[in-house]
Amino acid sequence: MSTVTEHAIGPAAPTPRRGLSATLHDSWVVAKRNLRRMSRIPEIVVFGLMQPVMFVLLFSYVMGGAINIPGADSSSDTYIQFLMAGIFAQTVTFAVAGASAGIAEDMTKGLVDRFRSLPMARSAVLVGRTLADLCQTAFTVIVLALVALLVGWRIHDGALKALGAFGLLLLLGYAFSWIGALIGLSVRSPEAATSAGLIWLFPLTFVSNAFVPVSSMPGWLEGVAYWNPFSATVQACRDLFGNQIGPVDSAWPMQHAALVSVLWSVVITVVFSWLSVRKYRSAVG
């Protein structure tokens, strides 16, 4: 401890940045931290992949033969073509669970107290988290697309449109990770956060056009399914991947699916990021 003195005298803290540049810088620092964590807990990424891959295999091989797609007339119009947009959309929305569990864990570990006592942008902890989740989602989607290609799924309308579809999916995933952030801030225990993050996703994804045609549902559910943010993204992806079988349903959100998808994602992001940052500021950890 002979050199204690010179070590103890460190630099004074620079003046805090302000505004957007502060938010971007701090969010990037936090995102880096979360990406490092993910790389050190590969189980999370691997298990995040297994679920959708299993869904692809189970749905296409086990249930595919039993589900009748209206308008399917050629042998290439297999269920997998119909299914993939739904699986992609479901996969990106599962980012909710990652965000909610991750933030709840930070809260219980006292790490959020450390962050809140630092001169950093108030939104950075949450923005950094959702950005890292976005990277994980992108990785998952790429792997999932490769698996799907192996079992017979095809992109029919060119790479540009397909990129557009992936863009819509990531946008939806990003929006949903903000819902996860709010859940994580609200429940506080990582275990509760995981279930609370997932449980409502099942009705949301199943009361949609993701796995079965909406026209097969009872009338009162049809309206719900058509206006489901999830359905819009699924429909838009089917259009852009060239996976649509038969005519698109005549409901307005299905006819303007890409627009509705973007609107939903933007609205969800704005509303839930505002709620989450507000909650974060006042959080008593």
Place this chain on the structure above:
Amino acid sequence: MAPAIQAENLVKTFGDVRALDGVSLDVPEGTVLGLLGPNGAGKTTTVRVLTTLLRPDSGRAVVAGVDVLKHPNRVRSLIGLSGQYAAVDEYLTGFENLTMVGELYQMRTRDAKARALELLEWFNLTEAKDRTAKTYSGGMRRRLDLAAALVVRPPVMFLDEPTTGLDPRNRLALWEVIETLVEQGTTLLLTTQYLEEADRLAHDIAVVDHGRVIARGTADQLKAQIGGERIEVVVHDPGLVADAVAALSGYALGEPAVERNTRKITVPVSGGARVLADAIRELDGRGIEIDDIGLRRPTLDDVFLTLTGRVAEAAEEDRGADPKGRGRSGRGRGRSTDGADGADGVEGPEPDKQAVAAGGDR
């Protein structure tokens, strides 16, 4: 000197629990204030308010000359906080943890890295710098957490029970670090349940209970407040206890207290070791055989017990900000501080008997 930390009448309620019920304190620049109090007394809540983590319902707080409620982000550049739970990311290495904190203090990445290496060296963590904090021992994590609080050498530091759960060796090492910081002019607010820690580190002590500061002063002042020194004698022959009381009455400042079953006599005195020597000669001269004799001063444990009616509970986890934690410890006595054996049988705030509880023989 101007106070580096100043709190006026802080009030904070959680539901119908008043966690802070008008806390006021000030810590002059370059000094250490030890905040003592039972579980749920409001220590941690006070720290959370002063470190911008919690907004009080009312009251005012100024840290390093900056209003905490009006300019929280400016305050954050001037403080370091180390809490009860080592707040480090266990999946990052020690180096990455400190670099991240530096970057979030808005240092340039290069500077943050250089500072991280410096701190790792100072805290003897250089060898472990590239291991994730998950692999660290409890003491190492606590050192890393304290290092994180020191990244920018903040002029004002808050340490919330920094050594709870540490073994004696690590505790001592942390104390040395804290003393170095204070020597260099850091102002420190320290909460602790270890009275020994407050005695050693704090210039001033504030005892908090039920969300209020109920006593304030130096350790010596507080000890003096509840009574001065006394002689304790254990007589060998129960039949000679009365004789011994008579022999000692010449030195007594007040009524001697006698515990028949233990044959112990406690006599308030003044004059220190000389009186003790005289008393021994006097007893010896009368042929009264003694098993034990000593001069005792009140310890901070006595102060604590007298003021709050409770023995300090060191081991129990406590977060003052957690309203459910309040009252859990109960009004009566809980577990005693480590080393304070013999607390059993102490019923209330009677300073005469409490040298026994504290077991402190100086």
